[in-house]
Amino acid sequence: MGDVTYDLIIIGGGPAGLTAAIYGGRAKLRTLVINKGTVGGLVNTTREIVNYPGYGQISGSDLMKDFKKHADSFGVEFSRDEVVSVNFAQEDKIICTKKGKEYTAKAVIVACGSEPRLLNIPGEKRLQGSGxxxxxxxxxxxxxxxxxxxxxxxxxxxxxxxxxxxxxxxxxxxxxxxxxxxxxxxxxxxxxxxxxxxxxxxxxxxxxxxxxxxxxxxxxxxxxxxxxxxxxxxxxxxFVGMIPSTHFIKESGIGMDRSGYIPVNDLMETDLEGVYAVGDNRVKYLRQVVSAAGDGATAAVAAERYIEELNAFSTSVLKSDKKVLLLFFNALNNESLEFSTLLEEANQELSEPYKVVKVDTATKKNLAQKYDVKIVPSVVVLDRGQEIKRLDYSMEKEKLNAQLR
The missing domain is CATH 3.50.50.60 (FAD/NAD(P)-binding domain)
Structure with missing residues (x-):
């Protein structure tokens, strides 16, 4: 575990990250925003914003101050630091920073934005800050x-x-x-x-x-x-375009396109469970403050529900007084569905039935990895969270009954 554990960690403090923080804080998730520069990101350099609903005309820095103040009101924590490496392979996500801190979180929202593209012509880098x-x-x-x-x-x-x-x-x-x-x-x-x-x-x-x-x-x-x-x-x-600031997660397993932008679904989910991407670092049509805010809200709500599922799993499975049949299956596979029905029937015939908990591996990849399940359907038998055995797959009720007794 890291130095500090959070429910939700947001990497980046631009409009997408700040909106996610507001929603996370309001949902009473312990939320941390890690931002390597001034909170607000590139929006701070925008002299005038005239298309953000409700404001008419406002500077980017003033708008971001309002976002930050709103997040503060819900108890969101902020750290001015730079994320240098991550490990998203486990249920507890690990984030390491330049200042030597190590954090863990149940869910992570990547909101690191983008940065100006360099032409890399002679003299450009050498004279940065000197004209x-x-x-x-x-x-x-x-x-x-x-x-x-x-x-x-x-x-x-x-x-x-x-x-x-x-x-x-x-x-x-x-x-x-x-x-x-x-x-x-x-x-x-x-x-x-x-x-x-x-x-x-x-x-x-x-x-x-x-x-x-x-x-x-x-x-x-x-x-x-x-x-x-x-x-x-x-x-x-x-002013020749922008590139996503996603270099620090290139080895994390998150899918990216050739330019380094992160594809997501409608819930802002990446292809790693519990990891979301929002704002200018994701594949999208419109890169504006208003669309970034929408991304942040969506991701935070999705993360909240994901965390609720994790907590429910802990309560219903790991802390269950009854023995648990953890059934890993694929909801789109007929054989999985038939086995699921057969297992429940066999279980109900026992004098002391197990508690059956179903895990669809299509959406719960981390759990499948945690229990080293590579083939479905598969059943792991747990007693107070500890694995005691695995059932051999069979479509014969008598063979299942024999294993359950």
Missing amino acids: VAYCATCDAEFFEGEDVVVVGSGDQAIEEGMYITKFARKVTVIVLHDEGVLDCNKISAERAFQNEKMEFVWNSTIEEVLGEANVEGVKIKNLKTGRSTKLPCQGVFF
Whole structure:
């Protein structure tokens, strides 16, 4: 067991994680949020949110403060730390952090979000913090009266680029597409084209960030002509997409797509029992605060019911005064269903019947693994939680009766 045991641990404190925490705390689950940075995540860098229901207009940081305050009101615990490894193979999930802490939880919600994608071109990493940036609301003010380059043409690139024009002398946007074609929404595109401080370089990409101690310019390649040119500037903002921050769980057994996003079902369940994924690190269509909050609510309710099932199993099986027939079966398999009926009939004919508890291995994989059940139907006989024997499979009632007596 770890240093501290919780009902629910949430990895990540963005809008999805905070919403899950609110629901977990309200359900009276002992809930911990582990977040490596400021609670709120990337939403804190959003200067203005105008599409979150009920708020009209609010900054990302202020909205996240309200989320955090709400979670605090339900007794949710927070730890500013970084998760470096996990073990989800057992019923008790183990989480290890950079500060050397080890936690266990009955259920885990992965809400670690995403981070800016790097182009990994020459000069980019070397000049990070010295003119290379990824967050306009964090760094735009440092470029007062200077020339700035923005790489990208999606909503984030164009909207952040317009924000930078409040400080910079000029903002040059490097766009892959033909003239007039941007990937952002139409309203933002129209505003950008009307912004006198914004210029566009079309059909182009950036090859290198130039400069010794600080950014001094960029090398731009025209994709149609193949010609490279140098553009002097003092800052470069990259907005070329996001990647999920799921590197620390790559060896956990959780299924991921090629990009590292986690597929889930309607309950936000991953392919590991008791582990859920929500927000920007899961496969989804819309990555917004409102959809992240919905994910968090769904996962927390699903986790609560999962934990209730675990507790019920402990009470009805492990602490049962009667001997238990733990029947592992597959509800979609006719042979399993027929054996289940036969076992119950044989049990009822005993003078002191066992307590029969059915476990569908399709949904209770952890239990099957815990009892090393590889073939169904299979019956484990328990006495006060301890295995005393296993029944040999038979469709003959007399043979079952003989084993039960």
